[in-house]
Amino acid sequence: MPRITVTVDGVRYEEEVEPRLLLVHLLRDRLGKTGTPVGCDTGNCGACTVMLDGRSAKSCSVLAVQADECDVVTIEGLGRAAELHPMQKAFHTEHALQCGYCTPGMIMAAIDLLRDDPDPSDEAIRAGLEGNLCRCTGYCNIVRAVRRGAREMSGEEVRTS
Amino acid sequence: MSGTETRRSSRGVGESAPRPDGTLKVTGEFAYSSDLYLADMIWGVTLRSPHPSAWIRSIDIGPALAMPGVFAVLTHEDVPGEKFYGLERRDQPVLAVDQVRYQGEPVALVAADHPERARRAARAVVVDYEVREAVTDPRRAAFDPDCPAVHGSGNVLRHQPVRVGLGPAALEAPVVVTGEYEVGMQDQAFLGPESGLAVPAEDGGVDLFVATQWLHVDRDQIAPCLGLPAEKVRLTLAGVGGAFGAREDLSMQVHACMLALRTGRPVKIVYGREESFFGHVHRHPARMRYEHGATRDGRLVYVRAEILLDGGAYCSTSPAVVGNAASLGVGPYVVPNVRVDAYGVYTNNPPCGAMRGFGAVQACFAYESQMDRLAAACGLDPVEIRVRNAVSQGSRLANGQVIDSPAPLADMLRELAAMPLPPEASGGLLDMPGGVSQATRGEGVRRGVGYGVGIKNICFSEGFDDYSTARVRVELLGGEPHVLVHTAAAEVGQGLVTVQEQIARTELGIERVTVAAADTAVGSAGSSSASRQSYVTGGAVRAACEAVRERLDALRAAGATLAEALERSGPVEETRVYRHRPTFPMDPVTGQGDSHTQLALCVHRAVVDVDTELGLVKVVELAAVQDVGRILNPVALEGQIHGGSAQGLGLALMEEVVVSDGRVRNPSFTDYLIPTVLDMPPMKVSILENPDPHAPYGLRGAGEPPTLSSTPAVAAAVRAATGLELPRVPIRPHDIALSG
Numbered sequence: 011m012p013r014i015t016v017t018v019d020g021v022r023y024e025e026e027v028e029p030r031l032l033l034v035h036l037l038r039d040r041l042g043k044t045g046t047p048v049g050c051d052t053g054n055c056g057a058c059t060v061m062l063d064g065r066s067a068k069s070c071s072v073l074a075v076q077a078d079e080c081d082v083v084t085i086e087g088l089g090r091a092a093e094l095h096p097m098q099k100a101f102h103t104e105h106a107l108q109c110g111y112c113t114p115g116m117i118m119a120a121i122d123l124l125r126d127d128p129d130p131s132d133e134a135i136r137a138g139l140e141g142n143l144c145r146c147t148g149y150c151n152i153v154r155a156v157r158r159g160a161r162e163m164s165g166e167e168v169r170t171s
Numbered sequence: 172m173s174g175t176e177t178r179r180s181s182r183g184v185g186e187s188a189p190r191p192d193g194t195l196k197v198t199g200e201f202a203y204s205s206d207l208y209l210a211d212m213i214w215g216v217t218l219r220s221p222h223p224s225a226w227i228r229s230i231d232i233g234p235a236l237a238m239p240g241v242f243a244v245l246t247h248e249d250v251p252g253e254k255f256y257g258l259e260r261r262d263q264p265v266l267a268v269d270q271v272r273y274q275g276e277p278v279a280l281v282a283a284d285h286p287e288r289a290r291r292a293a294r295a296v297v298v299d300y301e302v303r304e305a306v307t308d309p310r311r312a313a314f315d316p317d318c319p320a321v322h323g324s325g326n327v328l329r330h331q332p333v334r335v336g337l338g339p340a341a342l343e344a345p346v347v348v349t350g351e352y353e354v355g356m357q358d359q360a361f362l363g364p365e366s367g368l369a370v371p372a373e374d375g376g377v378d379l380f381v382a383t384q385w386l387h388v389d390r391d392q393i394a395p396c397l398g399l400p401a402e403k404v405r406l407t408l409a410g411v412g413g414a415f416g417a418r419e420d421l422s423m424q425v426h427a428c429m430l431a432l433r434t435g436r437p438v439k440i441v442y443g444r445e446e447s448f449f450g451h452v453h454r455h456p457a458r459m460r461y462e463h464g465a466t467r468d469g470r471l472v473y474v475r476a477e478i479l480l481d482g483g484a485y486c487s488t489s490p491a492v493v494g495n496a497a498s499l500g501v502g503p504y505v506v507p508n509v510r511v512d513a514y515g516v517y518t519n520n521p522p523c524g525a526m527r528g529f530g531a532v533q534a535c536f537a538y539e540s541q542m543d544r545l546a547a548a549c550g551l552d553p554v555e556i557r558v559r560n561a562v563s564q565g566s567r568l569a570n571g572q573v574i575d576s577p578a579p580l581a582d583m584l585r586e587l588a589a590m591p592l593p594p595e596a597s598g599g600l601l602d603m604p605g606g607v608s609q610a611t612r613g614e615g616v617r618r619g620v621g622y623g624v625g626i627k628n629i630c631f632s633e634g635f636d637d638y639s640t641a642r643v644r645v646e647l648l649g650g651e652p653h654v655l656v657h658t659a660a661a662e663v664g665q666g667l668v669t670v671q672e673q674i675a676r677t678e679l680g681i682e683r684v685t686v687a688a689a690d691t692a693v694g695s696a697g698s699s700s701a702s703r704q705s706y707v708t709g710g711a712v713r714a715a716c717e718a719v720r721e722r723l724d725a726l727r728a729a730g731a732t733l734a735e736a737l738e739r740s741g742p743v744e745e746t747r748v749y750r751h752r753p754t755f756p757m758d759p760v761t762g763q764g765d766s767h768t769q770l771a772l773c774v775h776r777a778v779v780d781v782d783t784e785l786g787l788v789k790v791v792e793l794a795a796v797q798d799v800g801r802i803l804n805p806v807a808l809e810g811q812i813h814g815g816s817a818q819g820l821g822l823a824l825m826e827e828v829v830v831s832d833g834r835v836r837n838p839s840f841t842d843y844l845i846p847t848v849l850d851m852p853p854m855k856v857s858i859l860e861n862p863d864p865h866a867p868y869g870l871r872g873a874g875e876p877p878t879l880s881s882t883p884a885v886a887a888a889v890r891a892a893t894g895l896e897l898p899r900v901p902i903r904p905h906d907i908a909l910s911g
Contacts, residue, residue, distance in 0.1 A: 038206075043199075044208075045198070045199020045200065047205065047363065047412070048443075049362045049363065050362075050840040051443050051839075054839075084199065085197075085198065085199035086200070098197040099197075102194060105187070105807060107193065107196050107197070107664075108413075108664035108666065109363065109413040110193075110664065111362040111363040113197055114197075114199050133601070136849055137601070139848045140848055142848070144362070145359075145361055145362050145413050145818075146664050146814045147810050147814050148810075150809070151809070151810055151813065152848070153848070
């Protein structure tokens with residue numbers, strides 16, 4: 011069985027994995043990272059989106075062996091209750107979630123889209139989140155939350171630079 | 172004598188209080204039913220029928236049982252108690268007994284030490300089927316006496332007529348429009364598939380942690396099947412990844428409990444997306460014939476309608492769905508003469524039951540389509556024809572019931588029509604229908620505007636004993652007063668936990684409130700459906716808080732502070748049951764009866780751009796006006812309206828479980844499309860507060876109405892853009908592009 015080394019939420023793991031094991035199952039079933047849910051099994055819904063070497067990736071569409079030597083950040087590595095990531099805070103504040111099942115992936119996709127466009131228009135936010143489905147909110151509050159998250163993140167950069 | 176301090180809480184009723192589960196949901200710590208884990212748990216898998224209709228000659232579990240890692244393989248012979256369950260009729264087998272009636276019907280269960288081993292073992296179970304003719308045409312099922320019966324006694328589950336007026340010449344009018352309409356089978360498509368964990372208990376009972384909408388009615392169906400008394404089947408709500416009606420019926424509940432009791436191990440079952448499409452009921456597909464008669468100036472004289480709802484293989488909630496379709500079948504309009512016949516039928520298609528809007532959605536698409544046809548026939552504006560016929564407080568609905576709370580439909584329509592329209596299309600390629608696929612440069616693109624109106628009954632109807640229970644406890648925690656609210660009401664994402672907290676803060680003037688996990692250790696809260704929980708569980712929490720407050724006031728009579736009084740008295744706890752006004756059955760012949768306790772209105776305007784050559788639709792904007800009586804939480808309410816509108820848009824343009832010959836052709840999110848963020852436009856929402864004097868705080872249930880009216884509004888807008896009749900939703904690209 012292939013042996014991989016992968017860093018997840020800042021912790022380095024060495025794991026023996028079957029070649030066909032999906033990254034999302036490595037995260038959930040081996041490492042207990044259940045904050046990353048599975049919604050569709052077919053790469054459509056984006057609920058399982060994580061950061062793979064800094065870019066968002068649907069972890070149901072990545073094999074664990076492909077994550078060898080990679081740095082993975084899940085929703086659980088993004089922040090903690092006491093110090094939420096600005097995007098987490100924005101989703102909470104703007105009521106951008108109901109059942110919350112899409113939220114981890116949605117937040118990851120939102121952070122990734124800000125990397126390319128730190129001050130996105132509503133249209134750019136919508137284009138950037140197209141791969142993530144939400145069944146509860148009708149997306150209106152999600153777009154608002156990403157706008158707020160973007161503002162707060164740029165503000166933070168100003169303060170720290 | 173001053174009461175408990177009722178200082179206004181910034182997180183009380185009427186405020187946009189934050190969700191108590193919000194932090195957990197943005198950090199990934201919230202435990203959905205699919206996340207549950209016990210060290211010694213094993214995995215359950217369901218073997219399902221590939222055939223929509225067949226006899227089962229034999230089942231050989233031997234090969235599966237012999238496989239490594241397999242703990243148990245069960246069939247109907249292993250069901251410890253009753254072999255059948257169901258919400259309205261116990262007609263659905265826990266596991267198929269000698270025959271299967273729909274594709275995907277559970278036939279056998281496997282428990283193994285790994286889900287993949289369990290799946291492999293399930294494939295090794297040998298089932299010998301004798302395939303027979305499947306009944307798949309609901310019209311034939313309803314009206315052809317030679318059609319085979321899906322169950323023993325006829326295929327009509329319920330026929331509910333409505334008869335109003337109908338004196339001589341009642342069905343004659345100067346302007347008559349007719350139409351035949353169809354609504355496809357919609358899936359709730361919640362994002363978190365069915366799952367749960369059953370843990371065998373030392374007392375011979377079982378503890379089940381599950382994502383559901385109604386803990387007590389789950390328990391009341393599970394316990395008899397397990398041959399256990401109700402008190403030995405304890406349910407706790409696990410995190411729910413959306414519901415929308417699909418979790419009102421049982422899915423894996425009995426199965427997981429059976430496997431756990433048989434193996435003595437905790438058993439977890441998690442459906443994948445494909446299995447989820449087979450694991451829950453869908454929205455009833457409908458075929459409807461309507462005839463509207465009106466005066467030349469557009470005032471309704473009569474409505475005739477036949478509404479045929481395909482209930483599929485098992486009853487589920489079909490009779491109640493038929494009741495809604497019948498009683499609300501002409502919409503929120505004043506109609507002197509009504510002749511409606513609504514039918515629900517058994518077929519070998521997938522079972523249908525609850526989905527947001529529950530029978531009112533299908534009829535709404537048809538009667539609103541008719542109103543537009545009538546407007547055209549009378550030369551009137553679509554808004555004007557609706558205003559002329561709109562109900563208001565004091566109007567009589569088709570079931571004879573007088574609307575006894577505000578229903579300002581005409582005003583809502585006028586406000587909606589006065590909202591500014593969105594600007595013309597920018598001409599940018601990404602703004603075109605088809606978006607990034609750049610299917611057009613603007614040639615063939617037409618804009619259309621359409622309106623839709625919907626009326627939905629709130630809470631359970633037709634005499635159902637509809638109640639909720641709340642236990643409220645005030646005590647000192649760390650020297651400070653604290654409120655614990657305990658109900659069995661299912662938080663499915665709608666924000667009910669927030670509302671319970673808000674009510675407790677407002678009623679008791681205490682900021683620190685915790686809502687306990689929902690479970691069966693407290694009385695039933697009824698279902699998180701029919702837009703009813705703010706009303707009924709909200710009412711129960713308020714009543715329990717009032718009872719606690721009375722006791723606290725008495726304890727503080729001597730002028731002590733609340734903390735001092737609680738120090739002396741210890742915890743103060745009260746439990747209350749809240750019922751809404753009684754409702755009454757519909758007369759089986761005339762459909763008359765005060766069958767609803769509350770009615771809610773929503774109106775939508777849709778603006779669309781249609782690529783008429785390729786049949787692609789871009790919804791540019793949705794605008795809505797809804798009267799909610801009293802706003803409990805503005806931001807949460809807006810979220811409900813946005814989300815409900817999106818599901819209505821989905822039904823109008825893309826969502827359909829495609830069934831042919833009884834087989835589902837698209838059980839995946841690759842082929843069953845729900846709106847993405849690019850499909851769902853920004854919304855303008857106006858919320859009115861005309862209180863219902865009969866309801867707690869004057870509130871009116873809000874979750875479902877927007878799902879009704881957005882569908883006909885979008886369809887009307889596409890018709891306006893294309894000039895096509897489009898009598899069916901979802902409107903598919905080929906319905907537009909190949910119409911010529």
